[in-house]
Amino acid sequence: MGGREDIMTGDTVGMMVDMDAGTLMFYKNGYPIGYYVGVEGGGVTRGVRMCVTFGYTNYSVTIRPTAKLPDGSPRWDMVCKSKDIRLTRDHLTCTNTTYLNAPTVRVTSGFTEGRVFFEVSINYIKLGGYIAVGLGGHDIHENTAVYPPEHYQYIAYTTQGELLMNGEIVATGLPRCVTGDDVGIQADYESGLVVFYKNRHPVGELTGLEGELYPAVIFTNENYSVTIHANAKSRLEVPPFMRDNLNESVSL
Numbered sequence: 001m002g003g004r005e006d007i008m009t010g011d012t013v014g015m016m017v018d019m020d021a022g023t024l025m026f027y028k029n030g031y032p033i034g035y036y037v038g039v040e041g042g043g044v045t046r047g048v049r050m051c052v053t054f055g056y057t058n059y060s061v062t063i064r065p066t067a068k069l070p071d072g073s074p075r076w077d078m079v080c081k082s083k084d085i086r087l088t089r090d091h092l093t094c095t096n097t098t099y100l101n102a103p104t105v106r107v108t109s110g111f112t113e114g115r116v117f118f119e120v121s122i123n124y125i126k127l128g129g130y131i132a133v134g135l136g137g138h139d140i141h142e143n144t145a146v147y148p149p150e151h152y153q154y155i156a157y158t159t160q161g162e163l164l165m166n167g168e169i170v171a172t173g174l175p176r177c178v179t180g181d182d183v184g185i186q187a188d189y190e191s192g193l194v195v196f197y198k199n200r201h202p203v204g205e206l207t208g209l210e211g212e213l214y215p216a217v218i219f220t221n222e223n224y225s226v227t228i229h230a231n232a233k234s235r236l237e238v239p240p241f242m243r244d245n246l247n248e249s250v251s252l
Contacts, residue, residue, distance in 0.1 A: 012064070012230070015050065030230020031075075031090050074107035074118065074215060074228065080141040081105035085219070093123065093227040096219035101144040106136060106216035107228075111187060118215040119184035119197070119232035122177055123225035125159060130220040132156040132164060133183045135194065135213035146220060153213065155206055157183060157196035163204050174203050184232065185215065 007013060007028065014027035017039060026034040052061055075091035082103035086095045094105050107118075118135075125131055130146065134156025140148065148154040150167035157163055159178075163171035175198050177183060184197035192209040195202050217226055 013061075029090055029092055031092075074109060076105050076228070077108045077141070080108075080138075080214075082141065082144075089227065092230060093225060094217065095123075095223065095225035097222055099220075099222045102146045102218050102220055104141050104143040104148075104216060104218045106138075106141045106214040110138065110212040110214040111135070111189070112212045113189045115186070115188045115190070117184060117186045117232055119182055119229040120217065120226040121182050121229060122159070122179055123227055124179050125177070125224050126221065127178065128160070128176075129224060130158060130160055131177075131224055131226065132158045132218040133185065133226070134164065134216060134218075135185060135187060135209075136216045138212065138214060140214060140216045143218065146218065148218070153211065154216070155194055155209070155213070156216075156218070157185070157198075157204060159183075163196070163206060165206055165208070170206065171204055182229070183226075187213070 012027075012029050014030070016025045016027070017023075018025075022037060022039045024036040024039050025032055026036075076085075076087050076094045078087055078091060081087070081094070082105060084096060084098040084100075084103045085105045086097055087093065087105075088095070096103050120133055122131065132146075132154075134154055136143070136148065136152050136154040136156075140152045140154060143149075143152050143154070147164060147167060147169065153166060155165050157174070159176060161172060161174040161176045162169050163174065174196075177198060182197070182199050184200065186195045186197065187209055188194075189209060192207050193205060194207070194209050195205045197203065
């Protein structure tokens, strides 16, 4: 079967096999691009093995040892964004193209319940630059302010080490972010808690989560860019060592 999307350097290719249904789904950067029915036959009953075939010298791939089943990763919305933001890589990457105002973009679908995690990687930002990564109302993409007015319901962590909530800076002095850093948001609707992460380490939290909110990013300078992690998963808390019956020669 031809006519599918090209695979380029830097892309991630995934496969999900359902042996019971006899199906095989192919993914590019966490997005489904092909579907095959008919995984069956004598060889299949003895198990299948993933393999790679190369067509030229020096071609190379790397296995992702912690690969997860894609859950339908969100994409940046091609409509709900500033006209100055450009979307690429299957709408996973957004790049600002102006130094005016504060262009904003949100994803295609919002959160209303459960425990969810969203994460982006910063592709480019000047040292000391400003990008806000957070959750906002359905109209957050209409925002043009560095610190959005209260009615946008924006809750965010900025690359300058700030926490924003409903139009106000509520915390400062958190770790700053630079090019290459990952910024994550874990929202728990049951407890109303939002935890912000830098490179998968929690750096701050806010309470008061409610209503339908959309992951959204605010830029302040041209060429600033972020990419959604297509397979982002909730980072579960690491269980602590038990203090009970602890050997006196061991310290925690």
